[in-house]
Amino acid sequence: MFKPMSIFLIKNYYSLALIALFFLCTNLMSTTAGAEERAIVVQSTTSTLNSGLYDYLLPHYQTATGKTVRVVAVGTGQALKNAERCDGDVLLVHSHEDEKTFVARGFGTKRYNLMYNDFVLVGPQEDPAGIRKAYTVGEALQMISRHAIRFVSRGDNSGTHKAELQFWQLQEDVPVATAGSWYIEAGQGMGSTLNLAVQMQGYVLSDRATWLAFGNKQTHQILFSGDPMMFNQYGIIPVSPVQCPNTNKQDALLFTQWMTSKEGQHLIGLYEREGEQLFFPNATP
Secondary structure, eight states, rough: OOOHHHHHHHHHHHHHHHHHHHHHHHHHHHHHHHHHHHEEEEEOHHHHHTTTTTHHHHHHHHHHHOOOOEEOOOHHHHHHHHHHHOOEEEEEOOOOOHHHHHHHSSSSSSOOOEEEEEEEEEETTTOOGGGGOOSSSHHHHHHHHHHOOOOEOOOOOOOHHHHHHHHTTTTTTTOOSSSSSTEEEEOOHHHHHHHHHHHOOOEEEHHHHHHHHHHHOOOEEEEOOOGGGGEEEEEEEEEEEOOOOOOOOOOOOHHHHTTTTTTHHHHHHOOOEEEEEEEEEOOOO
């Protein structure tokens, strides 16, 4: 026969056990929810951020999937390095050859075409080098170099910088980066480089989306575009869980699939600034 004190102790042990179980379950639920809600990290080119595309797209993605995304917007070269260090779940950049190398080296699972736009040469309205009359981007740069008119380069190993260096090589008699005082390497992102070009009354190569979204144009305008060489393709790549075991493989694939889906592609095609479509969807399955 139990004594009253024994019954009291049993009741208290039972109560303490229930309280401990409650806190254990609450902690497990909180930990699970936190794991499920961890935002994937997209290592990205700056143009998709500066143009406002992410601000437009990501709320649609979160509504459709309940998932959140954190964007780290740097130049393409830095984004590739960050992803190789496993500091991201998805890579979204615009340097096709580098993207293929990234996958070939095992850092990405598969590369997908996502969308495209084009590069443009921007300069002062007066156009002192006369590049409006050029027929090709190589000829336009040749005019700038012959007149020694200031040209501001990103100089940061970004996708835009890589494209610019390729364009300089299109004319054999066009000097490249070490040309002289007229050639300025900013070592900055696209927005800062555009600001410097406007301030210095110089020419600059930009992707069209960033230029249209840029808020400090003053008298600068697009002076040359339309050369097929200035085509600008964007790719999206989930980071490989083999090289980066801590990557969020499931949500990285979900984001990639949504961006390349009919819904994601339709929304990309609808995005405009100043009445112009900024990106043209061309996803590949």
